[in-house]
Amino acid sequence: MTDKAPSHPTPFRPSRRQLVSGMASLGLLAGAPARSARAQKRIPIPAEGDFVPLPIAVPNFAPGTPSDGEVGVGVTQIITNNLKRSGLLAPIDQAAYLEKAVNIDVVPQFNNWKTIAAQALVIGRMTRQADGRLKAEFRLWDVATAQPLAGQQYFTQAENWRRIAHIISDQIYERLTGEQGYFDSRVVFVDETGAKERRVKRLALMDQDGANVRYLTRGSDLVLTPRFSPSTQEITYMEFGQGDPRVYLFNIETGQREIVGNFPGMTFSPRFSPDGQRVIMSLQQGGNSNLFVMDLRSKSTTRLTDTPAIDTSPSYAPDGGRICFESDRGGKPQIYVMPATGGPAQRISFGEGNYSTPVWSPRGDYIAFTKQGGGQFSIGIMKPDGSGERILTSGFHNEGPTFAPNGRVVMFFRDPAGNAGPSLFTVDISGRFEQRVPTPGFASDPAWSPLLS
């Protein structure tokens, strides 16, 4: 080794001994055995018994100012009613609460709520602002773990206090069930009054819980099959005016009405496309009825079916790619699925009876229908390929299903035998939690709007 001037640091030259010990320690490290962790016992816990709704406590929303007591109570009642009618949550009676006056700014005394067996707790407050607006705030607590689950603050016009209550209900429902909410929505239906032989039928609009009923037509003419646009504040419906029945468009906000198109013949059962730009309907010419689509902007129409059978009651899939409709081309009315632009139709209903009024769920996973057979009218659902058919309710006369915006609840109308008139009912897609929707008079032909928010 030559001697070098120390202008650079001497390179590290490990001696033989250092090398050997270095390798040895490396070997030891590499050979360290991995410890196998001992697994503890896994105990399977299946769910037992019937479904039990989640117990939840909803004390009255606190008044932010002394004059807000009434709106606080009103909001609380709407929320309580919504959650109870969903069937998935069970609001506890306020009479059982140990603590009635709540404060949203502090952490609640959870023992007070554990004692009454509440698993969730809603604390809220309504405050009228100086500028006339209304501030609504709420917090959702998990009682067992003492954790906040959700919380929100809203500002709105004072007259929209009901909508705020529905929006808060949706937040609570979504957080506790994992499902999308459906309370902030409306239902358009045909309101019927008068004697059975001379029923006056008017188009009516209400909140999904039965409040805020508004009449859209005067009742001089017969109206049928109102349907909501999925994206705009418009309704399409049929009206038997002078001459043939026509399909109309009605703008809720402006109140304006227009005829969808001038077609020779009668037009029936209109429905909007998912983007709200087209209306699909059935047009009767002569003895048969075929499907037509009309673009609302360009007013151009397209024929979709051309069969000697009666094809009617079409409904778009939420992605707009396919439609389902009712046809008796096979002899009896059955449900068919077809591409939205036309093409071969595939039959999907194969049970005993007549299938009619198919409607596609907003979630895309089910098609609801009316089934008639064996002296009964039933409301049922099936998957878009026709499998998994299940009947939700059966009776003397049930008809006209429509899906809630979250695809979990179906509304339909039921006509009892005798002189009484029809009423609206809702049922979960499992067939549970069937209950009546309060309406001012008799009601039929409901259609559920999408979520307003």
Added chain:
Amino acid sequence: MTVKIDKTVAVSIVLHVLVIGWGLFSFSTRALPLPEEDTVAVDVISADQLAKVMAGIKTGKKENPKPLVEKVAEAKPVDETVGKITEKAPVVTDTTPPPQPKPVEKPVEKKPDPPKPLAEAKPKEEPKPVEKKPDTTDPIAEALKKEEKKPPPKPQAAVPPPQPPKPKDRTFDQTKIAALLDKRDPSRQAAVGDTLNSNAALGTAKGKSADNSATWGRLFKEQVDRCWKPPYGGIESQNPIVAFDIRLKRDGTLESAPIPEGTPATPYLRVLQESALRAIIECQPYKLPAELYDEWKYFTPEFAPDRRS
């Protein structure tokens, strides 16, 4: 700048790496599975407590529990290594000289112990070979002395006694064996009993296969189900499962917050996890068998509400 390394060192390093690497890969095997160690419950007690536990009562019953066995072997007829010996009549000849005690006693002492029939496997025979010698000589000497008394009245011949008749004096009297047996009470107990165990075999608490999770698992499930309100999954069967690691104290309350396994992928699974967590917390304390505490102090319940409605 080049690093100067001795060539031999370099080669040595390379070879070492190769050998060690090969050794690591080829000799590495999966670690032998540790046998399931049964946990033994250990309680630390003081000497006073031990004395109290062990103290008896003077008026108590004398415990002499018979050990229970699982199976009683069939009693086999035991071969007698020596054939049945018939009693030979003592041959008394005229020429029999009076037996001389001394030379006769010696062969007697050396006489091999008559084989005892092994009818029972009682170890009480074990101490016998040790104690038998001092006992047996006495009865035999006594017996011999009795015999001595008999021949003297007979005429005695001066003929030198032939050797063969001498062994005839040593008559093998089987009945006298009974006298030879150790009649003391057995001082040792049989290690193996002969009564069948009437309890069906469940395994012992200290056995290798100790797993009573069916028992306490069912108890835990029943108790937590009281509080559990699973979310409504709807009619689609998704097979959802959420699991937690939980640690319980002896009184059945949670020692620490339950640790969920994994993060939920969908809103439904999140809600399911929260519902199970609520149930675990609400239903404290859990009443589970105290003697199995080591099994249930740390376990993983799996909540599976697969509800097909």
